[in-house]
Amino acid sequence: MIATKTSSSDNIGGGYDSENSRTDSGDDSRTSDVRRDPINSVEAVGQKAIVFSQWTGMLDLLESCLKSNNIQYRRLDGTMPISARDRAVKDFNLLPEVSVMIMSLKAASLGLNMVAACNVLLLDLWWNPTTEDQAIDRAHRIWQKRPVSVYRLTVKDTVEDRILALQQRKRRMVAYAYGECETGTRQSRLTVEDLKYLFRGD
Numbered sequence: 001m002i003a004t005k006t007s008s009s010d011n012i013g014g015g016y017d018s019e020n021s022r023t024d025s026g027d028d029s030r031t032s033d034v035r036r037d038p039i040n041s042v043e044a045v046g047q048k049a050i051v052f053s054q055w056t057g058m059l060d061l062l063e064s065c066l067k068s069n070n071i072q073y074r075r076l077d078g079t080m081p082i083s084a085r086d087r088a089v090k091d092f093n094l095l096p097e098v099s100v101m102i103m104s105l106k107a108a109s110l111g112l113n114m115v116a117a118c119n120v121l122l123l124d125l126w127w128n129p130t131t132e133d134q135a136i137d138r139a140h141r142i143w144q145k146r147p148v149s150v151y152r153l154t155v156k157d158t159v160e161d162r163i164l165a166l167q168q169r170k171r172r173m174v175a176y177a178y179g180e181c182e183t184g185t186r187q188s189r190l191t192v193e194d195l196k197y198l199f200r201g202d
Contacts (some may be wrong), residue, residue, distance in 0.1 A: 055104075059104065076104070108131075115140055115145075125163040
């Protein structure tokens with residue numbers, strides 16, 4: 001079972017309410033500060049989490065954050081040799097003290113098995129929901145025995161709101177056409193209409 005929660009962040013500097021929505025005030029810098037609280041919560045109850053970002057720069061910020069909080073982690077991204085990736089996955093799955101795996105989103109399509117995690121955090125959104133589904137599947141494999149919680153962290157009143165809506169449109173399209181668009185071909189790129197929708201003025 002997968003439980004999905006979208007935590008919407010207004011700004012930096014506040015806390016999570018009982019519904020896991022972010023109610024913040026202050027400077028909207030979108031740094032790793034707004035992403036840190038869910039990780040601390042997961043680590044505090046002895047669970048493991050996989051944290052995804054599209055940007056290696058965000059992973060760098062997150063590494064610094066984890067180190068400063070004395071949270072044991074491993075990292076996996078496309079710049080690493082295969083042997084280092086394998087070691088990171090093995091450590092995450094087998095070492096109880098390693099509670100967090102930080103990964104680039106595109107590295108999630110490698111068929112990796114990380115069922116030691118029952119929490120998945122998506123730090124930024126990708127317009128194609130299939131890419132995110134592949135990332136979530138790293139934890140939600142057929143032999144996963146526990147429920148998997150998925151957290152999508154967004155910033156309110158930004159383009160991320162429209163990316164979420166665009167994902168929903170894509171999911172409806174796939175459900176309707178079994179993965180094919182009206183021309184009978186799979187749509188794997190943004191269309192001109194998609195771009196207009198994302199960046200239109202209100």
